[in-house]
Amino acid sequence: MQGNNKKKKKGYITMIIYFLIVFMFIGTAHYVREAATTKEISYDQFYEMIDQNKISKVVITGDNLIITPSDNSEYKGKTLYTANIKDENLISKLNNANPKIIFTGKNPKQSPIMDFVLSWILPMLFFFLMWKFLFSRMGSGGMGSGGGIMGIGKSNAKVYVENEIGVTFDDVAGQEEAKESLKEVIDFLNCPKRYTEIGAKLPKGALLVGPPGTGKTLIAKAVAGEAKVPFFSLSGSSFVEMFVGVGASRVRELFKEAVAKAPCIIFIDEIDAIGKSRDNQMQSNDEREQTLNQLLSEMDGFDSSKGIVILGATNRPEILDKALLRPGRFDRRVIVDRPDYKGREAILRVHAKNVNLGEDVDLDEIAKGTPGAVGADLANIINESALRAVRNRRKFVLQEDLRDAVEVIIAGKEKKDRILSPKEKKLVAFHEVGHALVAALLEGSDPVHKITIVPRTMGALGYTMQLPEEEKYLISKEDLMNQITVLLGGRSAEEEVFNVVSTGASNDIERATQSARSMVSVYGMTDRFDMMALESMQNRYLDGRAVRNCSEETSTILDEESLKIIKEAHGRARKILRENRDLLDKIANILLEKETLFGNEFMEMVYEKYPEIKEKKEKELKEKELKEKEFKDRQKKKQEEFDRIRKENEEKEKSQFLKTVGINIDKEVSDSTESEKELAQELLEETNELKDN
CATH class of the missing domain: 3.30.720.210 (Signal recognition particle alu RNA binding heterodimer, srp9/1)
Structure with missing residues (x-):
């Protein structure tokens, strides 16, 4: 001060x-x-x-x-x-x-x-006071600070000292691989001598890459919090101004401040704002390019042994300049991707630790029901559930609050003022049951979790929610065909029952078309094009937009192949519903009365007609439980054997040490050590096998 x-x-x-x-x-x-x-x-x-x-x-x-x-x-x-x-x-x-x-x-x-005062001094004084007022308003720090026109070339980074960061790796969940990759950086900042003695050089920069909301900024802060060093945080867009040369000046000032506070961490969020590739001459920008050149120069100029680490974050790595990614600059890439099921559960627990939870709360169920959600989504779910509990005048969160919060994030809040006519309500009911029934009768489809015809604020008049039983990292051609068939089940039900088509299936058709086109152009799942890539993916971590890499003639054939897939799926959906019209009518009428059906209620009605489906599900469940039990028993035996050998080994080592100080452990102890290693390897293989199953 x-x-x-x-x-x-x-x-x-x-x-x-x-x-x-x-x-x-x-x-x-x-x-x-x-x-x-x-x-x-x-x-x-x-x-x-x-x-x-x-x-x-x-x-x-x-x-x-x-x-x-x-x-x-x-x-x-x-x-x-x-x-x-x-x-x-x-x-x-x-x-x-x-x-x-x-x-x-x-x-x-x-x-x-x-005469001189009135003619010259007073007008000049007036304009001076106006100038001072305007520029003090424009700048955040007045004449002598980094803000305002007088400090336009100064760095505007937020600086957090060690006790102000307040974030450690305990606050970051669901990103174990990213944390593991950055632990080396923390160790270097804490014990640089260990690395310099052997001649090792730590990478000057690490690039955090992933979709929005996955916690890239949080991880960068946690690195600084773990290392207990100052943290410089700023956005890439804050470098670039309308005046050419300002960005380069701010880069110089930033590194000058960082050197003075070394060891420290510089974090540049949305680095693609200044690090965009210079190959495209049509979109050249002198100010941005000068800023990038200065950043490259500064990264080459400072000594990494001083303990300055630069972390950048982006969700558009494909547009970054190659010079920025070469060895000696941002040469380490850390992927901060969407968390898996276990990661989502851990993130929910982190965000819920300061929330009063009821005894019935099961975060495991919420984690399973939110595939594809990022950390920001999960934090929002916890907050929405707490707000719902307050609205209902409760002092703790129940499981129903969390379930409702998931639906709010997916489809919006219930729109109570939207009243559908009986005809429209019936159409929506048959549409949603059409989705659910096709999903239930197609082998390999995700189970139906909920069907509702309550309108939502995001525009949905109703929806059918399916939840996968396990995480899937690969999707087969059959699975994609099933997904498209389920998407077209709603429109097919309208056609079979009412012999009309409505606008309610617009989003279903859009998603089905996108999936069918990807099967042809990206995944190589047709005989016509075999394994030929016709589209390339851009902005993978944002909207995943596909760009066609083919001629006009090929593009026409691509559309024809996509249409063929859609027509096949449409025919399958109509056939399933036609053969099960009685079940379709029964479930739709019950849905019209209740407005919401949960998965177990829906499946009980399906099992009445198809008991073999229930038997098959029960058999699969028993086999899965038996397999898990056998695995746990094997793990338990292996662990007991491992503990026994380790205990024997420790006793033999102790005995040998007492007999002959400084003499190598005898062969018997060595053999025990080898057995211990072999058993540990078997345990590791068993664990990997469980993960695969």
Whole structure:
């Protein structure tokens, strides 16, 4: 605070000095101008000029006569003045002049100093005060800080000292691989000597890459919190201004501050704002390119042994300049991807640790029901559930609050003021049951979790929620065909029951078309194009937009192949519903009464007609439980054997040490150690097998 006051005081002193210099310059200029354009003459000379017709105008003031010479005078262009001696004959002489001389009177002139103040100083002071007011408003720190026009080239990074960060790896869940990759950075900042002694150099920069909301900024803060070093945080867009050269100046200032506070971490969020590739000449930007060049220069210039680590974050790594990613700069890439089921559960527990939870809360169920959700989504779910509990005047969160929060995130809140007509409500009910019934009767489809015809604020008049039983990292051609068939089940139900089509299936059709096109152009799942890539994926971590890499003729064939897949799926959906029209009518009528059906209620009605499906599900469940039990028993036996061998090994080592200090462990102990290693390897393989299953 004291330093800021000194800077502010210094800024005001500098400002006053500038003001005095300008004041002296204007005063001198005014004096020189007056001397060059005015001249004093005697009263006799004035009379001679009247007689010689060399005066065009005379202004009579209290003390002086101000004379404007005529064009034939040697004083043409100047202003002459002489003393006013109160001559009684002056007026008649001016009247009798030929040609006649214009003369006027004027109030006594104020002092030259006052005239100078009013003419120059006051206007200048007014504009100066206006200038100071405007620029103090534009800048955040006034004249002497990094903000405002006077500090436009200074770094505007937020600096967090060790005790202000307040984030460690305990606050980061679901990103174990990313944390493991960055532990080396923390170790280097804490114990640099261990690395410098052996001659190792830590990468100067690490790039955090992943979709929005996965916790890239949080991880960067946690690294600084674990290392207990200062943390410089700023956005890539904060470097670039309308003035060329400002960004480069801010980069220099940032690294200058970082060197002064080393060891430290510099975090640049959305680094693609300044690190965009320079290959595209159509989108060149001098200011951005100068900023990037300065960043590259600074990264090459500083010594990594000083303990300065640069972390960048982006969700568009494909557009970054290659020079930024080469060894010696951002040469380490850390993927911060969407968390898996276990990761989601861990994230939910982190965000729920300060929330009062009821006894019925099962975060495992919520984690299973939110595939694809990122950390920000899960934090929002916990917060929404807490808000719902407060609205219902409860002091703790129930499982129903969490379930409702998931639906709010997916489809929005219930729209209670939207009342559907009986005809529309019936159409929506059959549409949603069409989705659910096709999903239930297609082998390999995700189980139905919930069916509802309650309108939501995001535009859905109803929806069918399916939840996978396990995480899937690969999708087969059959699975994709099933997904498309389920998507078209709603429209197919409308056609089978009402023989009409409505706009309610627009989103289903869009998603089905996208999946069918990807099967043809990206995944190579058709005989026509075999394994030929016709589209490339861009912005993988954002919208995943596909760009076609084929001719117009090929593009036409691609559309034909996509249409063939959609028609096949449409036919399958209509066939399933046609063969199960009785079940479709029964479930839809119950849904019209209840408005919401849960998965177990829905499946009980399906099992009544198809008991073999229930038997198969129960058999699969028993096999899975038996497999898990056998695995746990094997793990338990292996662990017991492992503990026994380790205990024997410790006893033998202790005995051997007592007998012969400094002598190598005998062969028997070594054999036990080998057995221990073999058993540990078997345990690891068993664990991997469970993960695969």
